[in-house]
Amino acid sequence: IGFTRLSIVDSVYGMQPMILHMYPHLTLICNGELYNFRKLGYEYSFKYETNCDVECILQMYGAGFSIEKCVQKLDGVFAFALIDSKRMKVYTARDPYGVRPLYRLETTSGILGLCSEGKGIVQLGTKYLNGESWTLKQFPPGHYAEYDILPSGRTKLVIEKKYYNIGDPPKFKTNIPQSDISASDTHAMIRRLLTESIRKRLMSERRIGCLLSGGLDSSLITALLVKLAKEHNLPYKIQTFSIGMGCSPDLVAARQVALHCGTEHHEVAFTEQDVASALDKVLRCIETCDITTVRASVGMYLVSEYVKK
Numbered sequence: 001i002g003f004t005r006l007s008i009v010d011s012v013y014g015m016q017p018m019i020l021h022m023y024p025h026l027t028l029i030c031n032g033e034l035y036n037f038r039k040l041g042y043e044y045s046f047k048y049e050t051n052c053d054v055e056c057i058l059q060m061y062g063a064g065f066s067i068e069k070c071v072q073k074l075d076g077v078f079a080f081a082l083i084d085s086k087r088m089k090v091y092t093a094r095d096p097y098g099v100r101p102l103y104r105l106e107t108t109s110g111i112l113g114l115c116s117e118g119k120g121i122v123q124l125g126t127k128y129l130n131g132e133s134w135t136l137k138q139f140p141p142g143h144y145a146e147y148d149i150l151p152s153g154r155t156k157l158v159i160e161k162k163y164y165n166i167g168d169p170p171k172f173k174t175n176i177p178q179s180d181i182s183a184s185d186t187h188a189m190i191r192r193l194l195t196e197s198i199r200k201r202l203m204s205e206r207r208i209g210c211l212l213s214g215g216l217d218s219s220l221i222t223a224l225l226v227k228l229a230k231e232h233n234l235p236y237k238i239q240t241f242s243i244g245m246g247c248s249p250d251l252v253a254a255r256q257v258a259l260h261c262g263t264e265h266h267e268v269a270f271t272e273q274d275v276a277s278a279l280d281k282v283l284r285c286i287e288t289c290d291i292t293t294v295r296a297s298v299g300m301y302l303v304s305e306y307v308k309k
Contacts, residue, residue: 001017001083003016003029016028016054018052018054018058019028020049021049022062023061023086023272025048026062026084026085027174028058028080028082029052029296030054030078030079030081031077031101032076032080032100033053033076033078033201034053034057034075034076034078035075035076035200036074036075036172036200037053037054040059040060044063046059048135053076053203057080060073061082061084067091067093069171069270070093072172073171075174077095077099078093078095078100079093079100079101079102079139080095081114083149087158088148089146089147090137090146090147090149090155091144092104092147093143093144093145094142094143094144095141095142096141096143097141097142098138098141101117102114102138102139103115103116103121103136103137103139104116104139105119105121105122105124105125105135106134106135107129107135109132109154110152110156111132111154111155112147112154112155113125118287119287142162142163143160144160144161144163145157146160156159194221194224195228199228201223202228202234208238210222210240210258210263211242211303212240212242212265213250213254214242214254214257215250215253218254219257222240222257226261237264238261239264240257240263240264240265240266241266241268241306242258243267243268243269243299243303244263244267244270244304245270245271246269251267251269255265255267266306268302270299274302275302279294281301282294282298285297
């Protein structure tokens with residue numbers, strides 16, 4: 001089991017693979033952010049050993065929750081694998097909309113490989129399977145799978161099930177009204193839901209910033225983030241980042257929004273040559289040639305390089 005972690009919550013004690021003292025037979029690797037882990041801890045009286053959000057998966061499963069109930073209780077984005085060495089089981093699951101990537105390699109003889117990137121696991125098939133046929137596909141969003149671990153160390157699929165359909169009411173507690181509301185209340189509801197969706201993402205131990213294009217969505221998010229940062233007494237000024245070519249109207253609009261909101265604003269200007277130079281790296285990162293994805297990802301890659309510095 002290997003894991004490279006971008007630590008956002010509990011950078012000291014949240015390293016993975018995660019094994020708890022109270023459940024030493026369970027091993028978890030999870031790429032995700034779970035916004036309701038503190039609510040779950042309070043609701044079920046979990047005694048957390050770390051401050052890491054993904055520990056709630058181990059706590060729920062260790063307390064006797066089925067894997068389906070575990071994933072239905074999670075409010076967040078995630079892709080994980082959970083190994084139970086006592087019951088000789090492997091479970092894997094992905095968030096409802098597939099925000100976190102997950103690839104699965106399988107052979108007919110029961111070899112199972114899981115990875116957040118296809119290129120991270122394809123060499124298992126090309127170098128180490130000695131000609132055995134294999135498949136590599138994305139694990140479907142909104143699904144979980146259960147495998148038996150056989151005495152040989154290989155696996156056998158027991159069940160793969162879709163636990164969420166678009167439009168289903170969430171199983172975790174939300175602020176979404178469960179009945180029809182009047183038209184006059186719609187505006188207030190949208191403001192409240194958008195505000196709360198930003199608030200629950202403020203649990204990072206690292207400095208929080210915002211990508212700002214100057215359009216409606218990012219401008220609203222920036223304005224609400226600045227307001228919430230003051231309410232939560234964050235000890236720093238919110239940073240915003242924009243990217244464009246030369247005197248792009250997007251850069252101008254973003255600059256006006258940043259000035260209005262009072263953020264520490266950064267602009268990243270790029271040229272056609274910058275795009276050409278970054279294209280191969282972008283294609284390797286996103287693992288697709290889809291035109292819309294590539295177009296959106298080049299700018300994201302360049303501004304992310306700047307933010308990293």
